[in-house]
Amino acid sequence: MTGADAILRCLEAEEVEVMFGLPGGAILPLYDAMARGTTVRHVLARHEQGAGHMAQGYARASGRVGVCIATSGPGATNLVTPIADAWMDSTPLVAITGQVRSTLIGTDAFQECDITGITIPIVKHSWLVQDVRELPEILKAAFHVARTGRCGPVLVDVPRDVQEAELDFVFPDSVSLPGWKPPRRGHPRQITAAAQAVAAAERPILYVGGGVLNAHATDELLALAEHGRLPVVTTLMAKGAFPESHELHAGWPGMHGPKWSNWALNKADLVVAVGARFDDRVTGKLSAFAPGATVVHLDVDAAEISKIRHADVPVVGPLRPVLAELTKALEPVAGRTGPWLRQIAEWREEYPLRYEEGEPLKPQRVLETLQELTAGRDDVVWTTGVGQHQMWAMQYLQCDVPRSFITSGGLGTMGYGIPAAVGAKAARPDATVVCVDGDGCFQMTQQELATAVLEELPIVVVIVNNGYLGMVRQWQDMFFEERFSQIHLTQGLPDYAMLARAYGGVGFTVESDDELREALREALASGRTCVVDARVDPREHCFPMIPAGAAAVDTIEFDASERVVA
Amino acid sequence: MKHTLSVLVENKPGALMRVTSMFARRGFNIDSLAVGPTERHDVSRITLRVDCAHTSLEQIEKQMHKLVNVLRVQELAPGESVERELALLKVAAPASKRAELISLAEAFGARVADLGPDSIVFELTGTPEEIDSFEELVRPHGLQELGRTGRLGLGRAVRGSKSRPQHALI
Ligand SMILES: Cc1ncc(C[n+]2csc(CCOP(=O)(O)OP(=O)(O)O)c2C)c(N)n1
Ligand SMILES: [Mg+2]
Numbered sequence: 001m002t003g004a005d006a007i008l009r010c011l012e013a014e015e016v017e018v019m020f021g022l023p024g025g026a027i028l029p030l031y032d033a034m035a036r037g038t039t040v041r042h043v044l045a046r047h048e049q050g051a052g053h054m055a056q057g058y059a060r061a062s063g064r065v066g067v068c069i070a071t072s073g074p075g076a077t078n079l080v081t082p083i084a085d086a087w088m089d090s091t092p093l094v095a096i097t098g099q100v101r102s103t104l105i106g107t108d109a110f111q112e113c114d115i116t117g118i119t120i121p122i123v124k125h126s127w128l129v130q131d132v133r134e135l136p137e138i139l140k141a142a143f144h145v146a147r148t149g150r151c152g153p154v155l156v157d158v159p160r161d162v163q164e165a166e167l168d169f170v171f172p173d174s175v176s177l178p179g180w181k182p183p184r185r186g187h188p189r190q191i192t193a194a195a196q197a198v199a200a201a202e203r204p205i206l207y208v209g210g211g212v213l214n215a216h217a218t219d220e221l222l223a224l225a226e227h228g229r230l231p232v233v234t235t236l237m238a239k240g241a242f243p244e245s246h247e248l249h250a251g252w253p254g255m256h257g258p259k260w261s262n263w264a265l266n267k268a269d270l271v272v273a274v275g276a277r278f279d280d281r282v283t284g285k286l287s288a289f290a291p292g293a294t295v296v297h298l299d300v301d302a303a304e305i306s307k308i309r310h311a312d313v314p315v316v317g318p319l320r321p322v323l324a325e326l327t328k329a330l331e332p333v334a335g336r337t338g339p340w341l342r343q344i345a346e347w348r349e350e351y352p353l354r355y356e357e358g359e360p361l362k363p364q365r366v367l368e369t370l371q372e373l374t375a376g377r378d379d380v381v382w383t384t385g386v387g388q389h390q391m392w393a394m395q396y397l398q399c400d401v402p403r404s405f406i407t408s409g410g411l412g413t414m415g416y417g418i419p420a421a422v423g424a425k426a427a428r429p430d431a432t433v434v435c436v437d438g439d440g441c442f443q444m445t446q447q448e449l450a451t452a453v454l455e456e457l458p459i460v461v462v463i464v465n466n467g468y469l470g471m472v473r474q475w476q477d478m479f480f481e482e483r484f485s486q487i488h489l490t491q492g493l494p495d496y497a498m499l500a501r502a503y504g505g506v507g508f509t510v511e512s513d514d515e516l517r518e519a520l521r522e523a524l525a526s527g528r529t530c531v532v533d534a535r536v537d538p539r540e541h542c543f544p545m546i547p548a549g550a551a552a553v554d555t556i557e558f559d560a561s562e563r564v565v566a
Numbered sequence: 567m568k569h570t571l572s573v574l575v576e577n578k579p580g581a582l583m584r585v586t587s588m589f590a591r592r593g594f595n596i597d598s599l600a601v602g603p604t605e606r607h608d609v610s611r612i613t614l615r616v617d618c619a620h621t622s623l624e625q626i627e628k629q630m631h632k633l634v635n636v637l638r639v640q641e642l643a644p645g646e647s648v649e650r651e652l653a654l655l656k657v658a659a660p661a662s663k664r665a666e667l668i669s670l671a672e673a674f675g676a677r678v679a680d681l682g683p684d685s686i687v688f689e690l691t692g693t694p695e696e697i698d699s700f701e702e703l704v705r706p707h708g709l710q711e712l713g714r715t716g717r718l719g720l721g722r723a724v725r726g727s728k729s730r731p732q733h734a735l736i
Contacts, residue, residue, distance in 0.1 A: 124634065302628045
């Protein structure tokens with residue numbers, strides 16, 4: 001068979017259900033092979049960036065490896081943003097790109113581009129396939145590397161002549177990667193030390209990151225928290241990894257986390273970081289971050305240990321067995337964390353999320369209404385864009401099940417929401433997938449509404465339409481003395497509801513509470529691709545907020561009397 | 567502080583670039599770098615000299631371990647390793663100065679690699695420090711061109727003396 005057919009047989013052998021892509025010259029043999037037949041569904045995106053984010057959304061919703069495909073040159077460079085995003089958020093992703101013929105490489109041939117070179121800093125590994133006989137082993141290795149150790153993106157660049165060349169296909173049973181040895185278990189002595197540190201602490205807290213989801217270790221996390229009666233904060237990437245209605249859930253730390261959550265993390269005497277990486281959006285000023293805390297750090301990636309914050313007790317290993325063994329080793333003193341949990345509960349009472357209700361429609365109200373209308377459902381998957389709306393989504397949506405909140409954390413990629421939602425829908429056809437988007441973000445990837453409609457992957461997009469690049473507006477307002485510069489998008493242009501209809505979906509424009517509730521109810525029940533354009537108060541700021549570089553306990557809160565306190 | 571790292575990588579296209587790119591991306595400076603074959607045809611050795619604090623060194627090593635092509639990373643601790651470098655130095659040498667330069671070179675064990683009417687090319691293998699001193703000594707005579715390979719190192723042959731394996735997985 002040809003190399004192109006072999007690629008498909010490899011994807012089938014890896015049990016890939018769906019791939020997202022867009023064809024072009026250098027990848028034509030692969031698309032021709034698809035026409036010959038494969039069990040893998042291909043979803044045709046409208047832009048390769050969309051295909052990449054769809055694969056990410058699929059990966060995050062399913063816990064499997066996402067696959068995206070593009071042609072050489074511009075097709076491949078359009079994948080750079082999703083690859084970088086997957087790198088930052090440790091999303092398992094296999095990107096397959098076409099390359100010009102081997103004989104043309106290095107000649108500046110039409111649509112030639114050194115995509116393996118361009119992506120070196122943002123992939124776990126990449127391969128330029130030089131001999132068709134290597135293809136099966138390389139693809140097997142690609143999937144293996146993407147999903148083992150700390151998950152992340154890999155790239156396989158396949159010259160056109162390699163796709164066309166013939167080989168005797170055998171899918172290998174194993175891969176030979178002598179330099180790839182992710183840890184298989186945590187060191188028992190370190191786990192014992194961690195258990196002792198937890199048992200000895202008076203104010204312990206679990207600081208949980210996205211690693212727990214990648215490790216499929218959410219059950220083990222729940223068991224540990226309950227066994228030790230330990231409060232849990234979940235980062236943006238881990239939202240949903242621990243049930244948010246659980247009494248031990250202590251909210252979300254970081255720049256726009258509630259004050260009580262940040263206080264809980266920062267006043268702890270023991271921070272157990274679980275698959276989290278002390279991102280600056282969580283720690284704020286590092287020297288002032290949880291200053292009194294001993295740090296236990298559990299991570300599959302040894303390089304995260306003491307990268308940012310010194311770990312007193314490091315445990316390197318896959319989180320699932322590590323958490324299970326830690327739970328086993330932990331002998332909690334009955335009632336020990338009681339006073340601490342009561343303290344956190346008091347802070348929670350004292351510092352609820354606040355905003356001023358009224359006219360015009362408040363953006364927070366949009367999220368609250370979405371929450372009300374979906375409360376108790378375990379079949380809703382949220383995706384978001386990046387900006388104020390994303391932070392409000394984090395604050396107001398309650399996620400009780402893993403993989404129900406999909407967002408671009410580390411890279412903060414505007415436009416992630418819509419394609420990620422399409423990918424999530426492909427992974428969870430049974431679920432209602434809702435993208436909470438900004439008006440700015442929407443305009444970066446709106447064309448994928450066509451994909452949603454035509455591929456019958458219906459999604460609901462709720463635009464928190466403030467007519468602005470709102471998060472930038474907030475920064476200019478708060479930190480640049482209200483000098484607004486190049487942020488006004490307008491609320492009315494384009495007409496989003498009309499756009500939705502142009503793409504074959506259903507459009508709603510709402511300006512009041514009642515209209516909002518009605519439209520959302522209808523959209524959520526419709527089973528069709530819908531866009532709800534919610535025109536909201538453009539002046540609203542997202543609070544609380546820890547200014548960049550400030551101490552995490554120095555939160556700026558909403559103040560009704562003086563709208564901005566700087 | 568300066569550290570010498572000896573890194574074994576699979577002899578695959580791009581392996582060196584992946585290592586150097588990681589340094590650039592994470593903001594670590596490479597002082598010198600030497601690459602070449604090893605006793606195994608499918609493995610290359612990269613000897614790197616970096617200037618960094620101990621904590622960064624640990625970070626560098628761990629980041630290198632994550633590269634799929636990297637097989638082993640080891641710090642060559644001073645005293646427990648042999649480090650050598652090769653230099654070629656073209657020095658201005660009018661007839662009147664020749665004898666003086668050549669005896670200077672002999673004292674360092676440098677060889678004359680090429681001899682011209684106005685200049686000499688010396689070849690010197692030694693510890694990087696020896697090369698530094700030789701370079702300083704000939705500089706006043708007019709150092710016209712200099713090329714150094716960057717240091718190359720191996721753990722010592724003496725039994726029991728092992729370079730510290732840089733990061734045992736915790
Ligand atoms: C691709 C990209 N470009 C620019 C930014 C910087 N940025 C962060 S938030 C934001 C505004 C987003 O506007 P919108 O989608 O309307 O969301 P809002 O903040 O108004 O809710 C911008 C420009 C980014 N994160 N990503
Ligand atoms: Mg906006």
